[in-house]
Amino acid sequence: MTPDRECPTCGNTQLIIEPVGAFAHATRCPTCQVGCPLCDDTGYQISVDSETGYEAVAPCPCQAADHRIEQFNRATLPSRYTDATLMSFKPGRDRGLINARAKAHKFANEFVPGARGMLYHGPCGTGKTHLLVAILRHLAVKRGVRVRFIEFIHLLADLKARFGDPNRVGDPLADLVQVPVLAVDELGKGRGTEWELGVLDELISKRYNAGRTTLFTTNLNPTLAEGRDSLRERVGERVFSRLVEMCAFEPLRGRDYRKVKAQDAD
Ligand SMILES: [Zn+2]
Ligand SMILES: [Zn+2]
Numbered sequence: 583m584t585p586d587r588e589c590p591t592c593g594n595t596q597l598i599i600e601p602v603g604a605f606a607h608a609t610r611c612p613t614c615q616v617g618c619p620l621c622d623d624t625g626y627q628i629s630v631d632s633e634t635g636y637e638a639v640a641p642c643p644c645q646a647a648d649h650r651i652e653q654f655n656r657a658t659l660p661s662r663y664t665d666a667t668l669m670s671f672k673p674g675r676d677r678g679l680i681n682a683r684a685k686a687h688k689f690a691n692e693f694v695p696g697a698r699g700m701l702y703h704g705p706c707g708t709g710k711t712h713l714l715v716a717i718l719r720h721l722a723v724k725r726g727v728r729v730r731f732i733e734f735i736h737l738l739a740d741l742k743a744r745f746g747d748p749n750r751v752g753d754p755l756a757d758l759v760q761v762p763v764l765a766v767d768e769l770g771k772g773r774g775t776e777w778e779l780g781v782l783d784e785l786i787s788k789r790y791n792a793g794r795t796t797l798f799t800t801n802l803n804p805t806l807a808e809g810r811d812s813l814r815e816r817v818g819e820r821v822f823s824r825l826v827e828m829c830a831f832e833p834l835r836g837r838d839y840r841k842v843k844a845q846d847a848d
Contacts, residue, residue, distance in 0.1 A: 586717055589614040596647050597723070599654070602660030608654040608723070610647070637698040638723040641708040648727065653722040657729045663834040671712055678835055679709065685832065686713045690720035693727065693795070695762050701769075701798040701825060704834035705812070710799035711836075714765050715798065721763055735771050741781050755781075759788040765797040783821050790824045797829070 592611035599608045609615065621642035629638050635672040659666075668687050673679030682702075689700060700717075714731070721727040732740070736759075744754035758764060772778050787847050789796050804822075806812040814822045822843055 597651055597654075599664055599719075601664045604661055604663040606654075606659040606661050606678060610651065615644070615647070618642060618822065620644065623701060637643050637669070646745055650723050650726045651846040653726055653728055654719065657718050657722050657731055659715050659718060659731050660733075660763055661796075663712065666712045667716040668713075668716045671709060671716055673709075682709075682832060682834055684700050684714060686717050687720075687781070690717045690724075693721055693725065693763070695795070696793045696794050699763075699796045699798070699829040700835050701800065701829040703800050703802065703804055703806075703831065706801055711767050711833050714799055718763065718765055727763060728761055729765065730758070730761040731765045731767065731828045732758070733767045733771075734769050737785075738772050738778050738781065744776075745781075755785055755788060758785060761793070761794070763795045763797065764789065767799050769798045770802045771802040777817055779821070782817060784830075786824050788820050790828055818835060 588594055589596075589611060590616075591613035594614075596609045596611050596615050598611055599606055601607070617623060623644075623647050627638050627642045628638070629640065631638065668683060668690065671679075671683050671685050671686075686700075689697070701791060702713060702796055704710060718729040718731055721729050741754055744750055747754075753759075786796070800813050802811060802813040802816055804812060805814045813825075819827070
């Protein structure tokens with residue numbers, strides 16, 4: 583395949599992403615990335631120094647591509663968001679959504695470990711999860727960053743299982759604390775029991791202390807007048823004040839994003 587011709591299978595992205603079970607799964611493009619022409623799939627290139635005649639061994643560029651595929655597959659992005667990218671986020675003419683996409687793009691392009699995260703808040707259907715997934719995809723596929731996506735209620739169920747496992751060794755939170763970018767979708771869902779708030783506090787405090795980047799979405803308003811449900815009330819003052827320090831709060835209001843998408847499809 584010559585580089586100036588676009589691969590009909592992957593459009594020269596070198597990989598394809600498909601839903602497999604619950605998650606989006608990436609593989610090398612079967613048309614243009616099978617049988618690496620540079621290294622014959624050994625993973626290494628040997629070059630001979632013309633002056634000294636010595637052979638030098640260097641990793642082939644295809645190894646970096648495989649690393650990015652691996653980072654994508656470890657992200658556990660939900661399969662229903664297989665096609666969610668920054669490009670496929672359609673803000674229509676809504677200024678708020680246009681702005682949000684531009685900021686998400688800037689964040690993903692300029693990310694350095696420990697960068698301040700984002701907390702997207704707004705009603706259902708404004709595209710919060712799409713943006714979250716698109717950022718992670720960009721970080722994994724374009725930048726090779728290790729990322730992890732988890733829905734808040736799945737996180738609770740997962741932790742409940744791990745804390746309750748009599749055979750467990752080590753800290754059940756360890757991998758969620760260590761991943762350089764963690765995205766938590768639908769923060770504040772769940773029953774809000776003392777146990778749930780306890781594990782949330784522990785996870786957020788540990789990531790905060792380690793200076794790691796965390797992204798969130800929530801349907802709850804960050805703060806509201808007394809007597810109504812808000813994120814602040816739901817997670818408690820201590821967690822909320824950490825969130826304020828760790829994240830830029832981004833409101834996603836706009837029109838119903840799903841309706842905007844449907845109109846664009848017409
Ligand atoms: Zn291809
Ligand atoms: Zn190669």
